[in-house]
Amino acid sequence: MKIEHLALNVHHPQAISDWYEENLGLTVVKKMDKAPYMTFLADDSGKVMIELYQNAKASVLDYANLNPLMLHLAFVSENPDDEKKRLVAAGAELISDDTLDDGTRLLMLRDPWGLAIQFCKRAKPMLK
Numbered sequence: 235m236k237i238e239h240l241a242l243n244v245h246h247p248q249a250i251s252d253w254y255e256e257n258l259g260l261t262v263v264k265k266m267d268k269a270p271y272m273t274f275l276a277d278d279s280g281k282v283m284i285e286l287y288q289n290a291k292a293s294v295l296d297y298a299n300l301n302p303l304m305l306h307l308a309f310v311s312e313n314p315d316d317e318k319k320r321l322v323a324a325g326a327e328l329i330s331d332d333t334l335d336d337g338t339r340l341l342m343l344r345d346p347w348g349l350a351i352q353f354c355k356r357a358k359p360m361l362k
Contacts (some may be wrong), residue, residue: 238282239274240307242349243294247271247286253264257324258309258351260284272355277309297347302329306342306350314341317353326351 244250251273254260260275270289276282284307288294297305311317315328315329318341322328325346326344332340337357 237282237287241287242287243289243292244286244297244347245288246347247273248290250323250349251275252344253324254284254286256325257321287332288291296332297350298344298347300350302342302344302350303354306352308352308354310359311339311341311353313356314339314353315354317341318343321351 243293247353248271251262252276254316255262259278261278261280263274263276265271265273266313270287272285272287274283274285279335295305316326327344329342329344330340331342334340334357339355341353343351343353
């Protein structure tokens, strides 16, 4: 089994998509310009996507008030310090910046809409 995508029901999917494209380097695979504004964004491997949409059939989680340990979107980062400076300047909020005992660096931020996004520089990479 392969994971195709993780779907998030959000307010303002078009604005979030634009910010993720500009600031996280995600690329549009499919984007609808009318409700529910389903947008599929792929990472730079082209093998994993997130879907952003606003579907009135379900409530939108209060992402800004969820503990990031409950839900976050994690990215591989080669330079967490650069990510932190760049993304905070683009409207993200710093939540935590930790280095684990093995040297792994974990940087947690919230995007401008409150969704937790994490940047991981693993001491030993977990993905192939």
